[in-house]
Amino acid sequence: MKQAIQLKILSDKIGKEIPLPTYATEGSAGLDLRACLDAPIELAPGETTLLPTGLSIYIQDPGLAATILPRSGLGHKHGIVLGNLVGLIDSDYQGELMVSCWNRGKTTFIIEPGERVAQLVLLPVVQAEFDIVTEFESTERGEGGFGHTGTK
Numbered sequence: 777m778k779q780a781i782q783l784k785i786l787s788d789k790i791g792k793e794i795p796l797p798t799y800a801t802e803g804s805a806g807l808d809l810r811a812c813l814d815a816p817i818e819l820a821p822g823e824t825t826l827l828p829t830g831l832s833i834y835i836q837d838p839g840l841a842a843t844i845l846p847r848s849g850l851g852h853k854h855g856i857v858l859g860n861l862v863g864l865i866d867s868d869y870q871g872e873l874m875v876s877c878w879n880r881g882k883t884t885f886i887i888e889p890g891e892r893v894a895q896l897v898l899l900p901v902v903q904a905e906f907d908i909v910t911e912f913e914s915t916e917r918g919e920g921g922f923g924h925t926g927t928k
């Protein structure tokens with residue numbers, strides 16, 4: 777599904793040395809987010825840094841949200857993941873998209889200006905309107921969880 781989303785360019789670098797986010801292929805779910813930096817950043821093992829993207833989006837529709845997810849190659853091969861594990865962008869957020877970058881690996885990683893550090897995925901959202909009850913209709917699972925169904 778496609779939907780227009782308002783986007784503000786906050787840095788002169790965007791659209792010049794740093795391209796606007798695009799879907800890499802027709803079927804891509806994620807838009808790669810690039811580090812909007814003046815100079816490379818060294819991220820030592822165990823360190824976390826908050827990277828600007830030079831962009832803000834205003835999703836506007838409360839039925840949507842965006843998530844910031846790690847890129848699998850960076851995460852698996854270099855241990856570069858997100859300090860908050862997953863970022864959630866609210867539909868009413870209008871500030872700069874920020875990427876918390878965590879080096880959970882064992883070697884220093886250099887983040888270059890314009891490097892694709894994470895990906896943005898827009899998702900549908902349902903806001904709950906709580907209906908307070910004292911009993912739930914019973915289910916096969918009931919209150920069982922956390923391995924209740926076994927491992928094999």
Ligand SMILES: O=c1ccn([C@H]2C[C@H](O)[C@@H](COP(=O)(O)OP(=O)(O)OP(=O)(O)O)O2)c(=O)[nH]1
Nearest residue numbers: 844860862863864865866869872873874875876
């Ligand atoms: O990786 C992220 C996560 C969040 N945000 C922005 C968008 C989001 O809408 C806002 C608040 O995020 P969240 O609700 O996860 O953080 P919080 O610690 O609960 O802050 P707040 O009290 O502002 O809601 O921060 C980012 O730019 N990047």
Ligand SMILES: [Mg+2]
Nearest residue numbers: 864865866869
């Ligand atoms: Mg919050």
